[in-house]
Amino acid sequence: MTWRDWTARLHLPTLAVALVILAGWAALSWRYGAFVLPSPLSVLYGLGDILRSGEIWRHTGASLARIAVGFGGAVVAAVLLGLLGFVSRLARGVVADGLAVLNSTSVFVWIVISIIWFGLSNWAPIFTTFMITLPVVASNIVEGVASVDRRLIEMGDVYRLSGWRKFRAIVVPSTLPYLVAGMKVGFGLALKVSVVAEIFGVTSGIGYIMNYSREILATQMVFVWALVMILVMTATDKLVFDTVSRRLTRWR
Amino acid sequence: MKLDVAGVGKDYLIPVIDSVSFAAEAGEFLCILGPNGCGKTTLLRIIGGIEPATRGRVMLDGQPIVADARHPRRIGVVFQEDRLLPWLSLRDNVALVLVPLGGTVAARVATAERYLKLVGLTGFEHYYPSRVSGGMRQRAAIARALAIEPELLLMDEPFGALDAQNRRIMQTEVRRIWRETGRTILFVTHSIEEAAAIGTTLVMLSARPSRVRELIVNDDATDRPKLVERLNTMIMEEVERQQGTGPPER
Numbered sequence: 001m002t003w004r005d006w007t008a009r010l011h012l013p014t015l016a017v018a019l020v021i022l023a024g025w026a027a028l029s030w031r032y033g034a035f036v037l038p039s040p041l042s043v044l045y046g047l048g049d050i051l052r053s054g055e056i057w058r059h060t061g062a063s064l065a066r067i068a069v070g071f072g073g074a075v076v077a078a079v080l081l082g083l084l085g086f087v088s089r090l091a092r093g094v095v096a097d098g099l100a101v102l103n104s105t106s107v108f109v110w111i112v113i114s115i116i117w118f119g120l121s122n123w124a125p126i127f128t129t130f131m132i133t134l135p136v137v138a139s140n141i142v143e144g145v146a147s148v149d150r151r152l153i154e155m156g157d158v159y160r161l162s163g164w165r166k167f168r169a170i171v172v173p174s175t176l177p178y179l180v181a182g183m184k185v186g187f188g189l190a191l192k193v194s195v196v197a198e199i200f201g202v203t204s205g206i207g208y209i210m211n212y213s214r215e216i217l218a219t220q221m222v223f224v225w226a227l228v229m230i231l232v233m234t235a236t237d238k239l240v241f242d243t244v245s246r247r248l249t250r251w252r
Numbered sequence: 253m254k255l256d257v258a259g260v261g262k263d264y265l266i267p268v269i270d271s272v273s274f275a276a277e278a279g280e281f282l283c284i285l286g287p288n289g290c291g292k293t294t295l296l297r298i299i300g301g302i303e304p305a306t307r308g309r310v311m312l313d314g315q316p317i318v319a320d321a322r323h324p325r326r327i328g329v330v331f332q333e334d335r336l337l338p339w340l341s342l343r344d345n346v347a348l349v350l351v352p353l354g355g356t357v358a359a360r361v362a363t364a365e366r367y368l369k370l371v372g373l374t375g376f377e378h379y380y381p382s383r384v385s386g387g388m389r390q391r392a393a394i395a396r397a398l399a400i401e402p403e404l405l406l407m408d409e410p411f412g413a414l415d416a417q418n419r420r421i422m423q424t425e426v427r428r429i430w431r432e433t434g435r436t437i438l439f440v441t442h443s444i445e446e447a448a449a450i451g452t453t454l455v456m457l458s459a460r461p462s463r464v465r466e467l468i469v470n471d472d473a474t475d476r477p478k479l480v481e482r483l484n485t486m487i488m489e490e491v492e493r494q495q496g497t498g499p500p501e502r
Contacts, residue, residue: 155335158302158327159349159400169348173339251339251380 038220046224055209060228062204063194066122070129071190075137075183077130082141082179086148086171096142102135111197120201128197129190136189137182144178145171176248184241191233253278253403253436255299259308261461262294269295270461271308276438276453281430283451283470284440285483287490290462292440293332293408299438300329300406312404328397330407334389336381342368342392343377346399353400367395370429387418394426398433407439411446423450444483448476456486459494 007013022040029039038046050056081099085092110131114124148171156166198207206225213221255276262269268291276282284292297303299310304319311317312325336345346364347357355363368377371391381389390410397405407426411419427450430437441447447454451470458465465486470479 151331151333151335152337154302155329155331158300158329159396160352161349162352165348165351169337169340173337252382 035217035219038223042220043223043227046220047227050221050224050228056228059204059206059209059225060232062202062208063191063198063206064232066125066198066205067129067187067190067194070126070194071133071187073126074130074134074186074190075179077134078138078141078182079179081138082145082175085142086145092142092146095138099135099139099142102131103139105131107132107193107196111200114197115200122202124201125194125197125205125207129194132193133186133190137179137186140178140182140185141175144175147178148174177245180241180245180248184237184245187236187241188233191229195229254313255404255436255438256311257295257299257308258311260295260298260305260310261307262291262298262303263306267461270463272457272462272464273308274455274464274467276436278436279434281427281437281450281452282439282455283447283453284438284455284457285442285444285447285487286457286462286465287459287487287494288442289494290457290460290490292442292457295457295462296406296408296438296440299404300327301325302329325404326400326402328400328402328405330390330393330397330405330410332409332412334381334386334393336389336392336396338381341378341380342373342384342388342395345381345392346396349396349400363399364395367399368392370398370432371395371425385418387414387422390414390422391425394429398429398435402435405435405437407437409440409442419446426450444480444487448480448483454483456483457490459490465490 025037025040029037034042047056081095085095107128110128111124114127114131118124118127152170152174153166156170161169195205195207195210198205199211202208206229210222210225213219213225257272257274259271259273260269261267261271272295274282284295286292294303298305298319299317301310301317301319309316312327315325317325317327336342337348340348343361343364346367347360350360350363365374365377368374371394373388373391373395376384376388381392384392390413394407394410397407410426411422414422423446426437426439429435430450439447439451448470454468454470455464456466456468457463468479468483
């Protein structure tokens, strides 16, 4: 590999910019004090602390569990809506319109409504996550279903493949990449949204602990948990979604 | 196997096919020729049971072919595009259409490999369609159509997307496969040279709304250059008629 390849692979230019930002961060922190802007080093120590105490797993786990239910439920519902759209063209239109409405509803609307409906419980962030990620995942699937190549279906008809066989061999493989792309975007959104919803009423999760850290004036911990969020997001993106979508589109 | 096309016509907004009749005996290689827009592809789709006819009927061995009905006929179709599933290997693409015919997975795979060999794709069984050339994809589509051992093989300008060199090679190949398998082939083309090179019987369609203008036997005794010249004249006349600049309807 050449020098240029290595530079690209290690994201060297990005790292250089990151170093400059870190230096600027340290300088600003020194100028304005740790309460407003904790130093990079204190954030690093904070990360070490929660790793040692195991607190990181408790809160990250709680957030991920809520996401698993809310986002998982949204994926299941999205697949069902996609099937509905596949079976009937009429239903596809209704589903697409419904999703457009959901898509333009603010996160805050769902947070407030979920608190009214579910009180201060786990179900509030779960419901919010569900309502926000459903339109993202579902509109991808519906688009995928609509983009199934009719000429391939006709080929299936000519060779007298059964409806089930056509579904499995033609519809599912052409829709799966859309589903994975939708899930990738949806998961990122789920993490961002569920954390906001966790500010209200629950006593675990990244959102809760960030807000708690702010209240007890432990500003460096707000930064630490933000960092944890970024790490979780990047890791799932690279390790899970990119791997899955690469596998699914090997044939390209 | 005997194919009988009797008074088949099709209207869309305007009549496209007026009335077309011809018959084909088992083992014939029929080429359907005609000016662009005269409904060649539509005619093939009607014969294949993909589209219903407005008039007339198609009989295979005395049994009517009806669109949308699950007729028990084995008809293989090679489309203008390869229509291979991009996520299946060439072998799995061929094996897939064998599923409705029953048999074990191993038997289907063996049949698929046999037909891929017939079209010269041995060694490429595990390739995805995107990894091989357009000519090879069309070969795989031909293998797929042959694998079901069709009573009738329909080919709709299958080499239209290929370059001149590949086209020539594929014409020779199809001719060889036809001789080796003895299948009845119906081949739609707008290329006169192609029709004269591979068909045993040429069906020349008139301009829209089309009828059969002439049925021409093309065997070893035929003078090819002369035939090509005659076909060219006919096509030019039909094109002019379609554009309304030629001689009036006979």
